[in-house]
Amino acid sequence: MSNAPALEIQGLSAKVADEDTAILKDLDLVLEPGQIHAIMGPNGSGKSTLGKVLSGHPSYQVTGGEVLYLGQSILDMEPDERALAGIFMAFQYPVEIPGVSIANFLRTAVQARLERGEELDLFDFQDQLLEAMELLEVEPSFAERPVNDGFSGGEKKRNEILQMAVLKPSLAIMDETDSGLDIDALQVVSKGVNTLHEQNPEMTILLITHYQRLLDYIKPDLVHVMVDGKIVRTGGPELALELEKQGYANWKVSS
Amino acid sequence: MPKSELVENLDLDNYKYGFVDSESHVYRTKPGLDESIVREISRHKEEPDWMLEFRLKALKVYESKPMPTWGGDLSDLEATLNEIYFYVKPQEQTERSWDDVPDNIKNTFERLGIPEAEQQALAGVGAQYESEMVYHSLKEEWASKGVIFDSIEDGLKNHPEIFKEHFGTIIPTADNKFSALNSAVWSGGSFVYIPKGVHLKTPLQAYFRVNQERMGQFERTLIIVEEGAQAHYIEGCTAPVYSTDSFHSGVIEIVVKKDARFRYTTIQNWSNNMYNLVTQRAVVQENATMEWLDGNLGSKLTMKYPSCYLTGKGAHGSIMSIAYAGSGQHQDTGGKVVHAAENTTSSIISKSISKEDGRSSYRGLCKVHEGATGSRSNVECDALLINNTSRTDTYPYIEVDEKRATVGHEATVSKVGDEQLFYLKNRGLSEEEAMALVVRGFIEPIAKELPLEYAVELNRLIELEMEGSVG
Numbered sequence: 001m002s003n004a005p006a007l008e009i010q011g012l013s014a015k016v017a018d019e020d021t022a023i024l025k026d027l028d029l030v031l032e033p034g035q036i037h038a039i040m041g042p043n044g045s046g047k048s049t050l051g052k053v054l055s056g057h058p059s060y061q062v063t064g065g066e067v068l069y070l071g072q073s074i075l076d077m078e079p080d081e082r083a084l085a086g087i088f089m090a091f092q093y094p095v096e097i098p099g100v101s102i103a104n105f106l107r108t109a110v111q112a113r114l115e116r117g118e119e120l121d122l123f124d125f126q127d128q129l130l131e132a133m134e135l136l137e138v139e140p141s142f143a144e145r146p147v148n149d150g151f152s153g154g155e156k157k158r159n160e161i162l163q164m165a166v167l168k169p170s171l172a173i174m175d176e177t178d179s180g181l182d183i184d185a186l187q188v189v190s191k192g193v194n195t196l197h198e199q200n201p202e203m204t205i206l207l208i209t210h211y212q213r214l215l216d217y218i219k220p221d222l223v224h225v226m227v228d229g230k231i232v233r234t235g236g237p238e239l240a241l242e243l244e245k246q247g248y249a250n251w252k253v254s255s
Numbered sequence: 256m257p258k259s260e261l262v263e264n265l266d267l268d269n270y271k272y273g274f275v276d277s278e279s280h281v282y283r284t285k286p287g288l289d290e291s292i293v294r295e296i297s298r299h300k301e302e303p304d305w306m307l308e309f310r311l312k313a314l315k316v317y318e319s320k321p322m323p324t325w326g327g328d329l330s331d332l333e334a335t336l337n338e339i340y341f342y343v344k345p346q347e348q349t350e351r352s353w354d355d356v357p358d359n360i361k362n363t364f365e366r367l368g369i370p371e372a373e374q375q376a377l378a379g380v381g382a383q384y385e386s387e388m389v390y391h392s393l394k395e396e397w398a399s400k401g402v403i404f405d406s407i408e409d410g411l412k413n414h415p416e417i418f419k420e421h422f423g424t425i426i427p428t429a430d431n432k433f434s435a436l437n438s439a440v441w442s443g444g445s446f447v448y449i450p451k452g453v454h455l456k457t458p459l460q461a462y463f464r465v466n467q468e469r470m471g472q473f474e475r476t477l478i479i480v481e482e483g484a485q486a487h488y489i490e491g492c493t494a495p496v497y498s499t500d501s502f503h504s505g506v507i508e509i510v511v512k513k514d515a516r517f518r519y520t521t522i523q524n525w526s527n528n529m530y531n532l533v534t535q536r537a538v539v540q541e542n543a544t545m546e547w548l549d550g551n552l553g554s555k556l557t558m559k560y561p562s563c564y565l566t567g568k569g570a571h572g573s574i575m576s577i578a579y580a581g582s583g584q585h586q587d588t589g590g591k592v593v594h595a596a597e598n599t600t601s602s603i604i605s606k607s608i609s610k611e612d613g614r615s616s617y618r619g620l621c622k623v624h625e626g627a628t629g630s631r632s633n634v635e636c637d638a639l640l641i642n643n644t645s646r647t648d649t650y651p652y653i654e655v656d657e658k659r660a661t662v663g664h665e666a667t668v669s670k671v672g673d674e675q676l677f678y679l680k681n682r683g684l685s686e687e688e689a690m691a692l693v694v695r696g697f698i699e700p701i702a703k704e705l706p707l708e709y710a711v712e713l714n715r716l717i718e719l720e721m722e723g724s725v726g
Contacts, residue, residue, distance in 0.1 A: 088682075091678065106682075
């Protein structure tokens with residue numbers, strides 16, 4: 001199992017649960033531990049759906065194929081089981097939880113990762129949280145704010161990476177983390193992700209993005225182009241630059 | 256786990272106060288109500304004639320008023336009222352020392368955390384068992400400053416002038432059918448007097464327990480807060496679970512004089528066979544502040560709308576309430592504010608949670624009289640529905656007779672969202688933990704206002720039942 005890829009997607013097909021149209025069509029993808037991959041594609045290509053299917057969103061239904069995480073199938077696992085196994089999704093549109101502070105929420109999430117009966121060491125937790133907040137360049141009072149409630153787009157994205165920093169996943173799926181960010185916030189968020197990856201080189205990252213811009217800051221090992229529910233081309237970082245110049249128009253072929 | 260199944264696991268309905276104490280009383284009236292029973296009650300209390308007259312008149316008013324049909328379902332109440340005991344006397348007198356309270360009653364209150372509560376920072380503690388206050392005490396520090404914290408009966412006996420001056424003036428007998436009923440058969444409750452300028456640093460607490468099956472409890476509380484004084488009064492209520500219905504109908508009258516400040520906190524956690532029909536009202540004078548903090552967790556049906564009559568310039572009234580309606584429960588709650596002077600301000604914040612076929616209703620009145628210029632009122636009610644079968648309604652009544660006044664009303668209804676649950680599960684929380692966190696967040700603005708032990712209690716009530724979890 002130690003030789004297993006961090007993520008291995010084999011012939012994955014999926015659709016919205018109560019609709020017929022397939023969104024993911026026989027998709028294959030392999031990420032080795034510690035690798036950073038980017039999936040780029042035009043709107044409607046299914047790249048966000050891939051993120052949701054990987055994290056177990058109930059609105060999507062897998063109709064074929066397999067997803068192996070460290071060699072084990074995760075398709076029958078609940079979203080919380082996947083999370084506890086080390087899979088983390090940074091959301092494109094993080095949800096508001098009014099009245100629940102970030103600190104309280106993260107404490108509950110960290111507690112959930114402990115063995116039953118084991119108590120969270122609050123001082124350790126506080127240190128981790130402060131460290132993460134420093135990394136994301138937010139004030140300590142940030143943790144007392146209710147989760148995403150009244151946050152700007154940039155604050156929401158920082159909050160996602162803050163959670164990632166505290167929860168320390170082994171596989172992070174980042175869905176359009178660059179959208180809605182100005183250049184300063186993009187730099188902070190990217191620096192945060194890079195630092196986390198340096199601290200934990202075994203952490204595998206799947207970046208889902210529309211634009212090349214993010215890849216100026218977070219260097220992927222491989223770039224995949226996704227069109228109409230499948231990967232149509234894979235290459236090095238130069239592929240992203242090519243896309244940036246030429247756009248996606250050339251790829252909209254199969255439909 | 257399907258959603259319906261996991262909300263079953265929400266521990267909101269786990270009622271831990273449902274135990275029954277062995278029955279004991281020194282006297283009780285026969286079931287039902289007539290004039291002889293009213294006379295019996297008055298005789299047992301050795302009341303002055305004017306009070307007996309007051310009661311008998313109230314009985315007539317009660318009998319003449321129809322059962323209200325505008326709120327919760329009271330169609331079975333008539334039958335219940337024919338079967339219940341209107342007066343049950345648990346012991347001969349109100350004790351000042353906890354040691355003198357009979358053992359069985361003492362045990363009951365000790366199981367409920369009293370008088371541990373007293374040893375914590377409380378200025379005074381009262382405990383009502385069935386129809387009478389069995390215990391009342393006030394710390395010497397406050398007694399020496401002229402604070403009075405007595406049973407209502409002792410208030411009438413020992414402070415007749417101030418009692419008579421205010422009793423029944425804030426909530427007249429004929430205000431509604433149940434204020435009339437209470438006026439006829441009232442028994443127990445507190446008499447509180449805070450002298451001018453005295454600031455009580457810690458709360459007074461009264462605890463109400465009904466043990467007897469088919470019992471009616473009719474406490475009557477009168478609170479006078481003199482000019483510039485400040486205090487906080489807390490009441491808690493519980494009862495055993497019986498298959499028959501019980502009845503609780505209190506009347507709470509409060510005067511908050513010029514520049515004074517008073518807060519009244521209720522955590523009502525009656526068992527689910529209790530009708531809880533309560534009238535609570537404060538008259539708020541110039542630049543004074545009245546705050547109602549109202550938690551309705553238990554009962555079969557609660558109809559309760561704490562009110563502030565803002566009669567002095569610059570008076571402020573605040574009503575914050577949280578209601579939880581589980582299966583078979585209807586919480587018909589809200590608040591009333593009446594602006595009757597210039598520059599008065601008020602705020603009503605009401606939150607409700609309905610689960611399964613539980614129903615919560617917000618019913619509120621905001622009235623601004625002509626001449627109450629510069630007055631402002633804001634009403635905010637938020638309802639959270641746990642299941643598709645849960646129900647919530649909003650009945651806001653707004654009557655503004657003054658152009659130079661500002662009245663705002665905002666109402667929201669939300670469900671615990673699938674996207675919220677997915678987000679939280681994505682961070683490793685189980686669906687139960689996720690649900691509890693969302694609910695806790697919803698009530699947080701009110702929970703944070705509660706005294707610590709009640710906030711803990713409220714949180715305990717919404718904790719999830721986690722199979723096999725320790726503790």
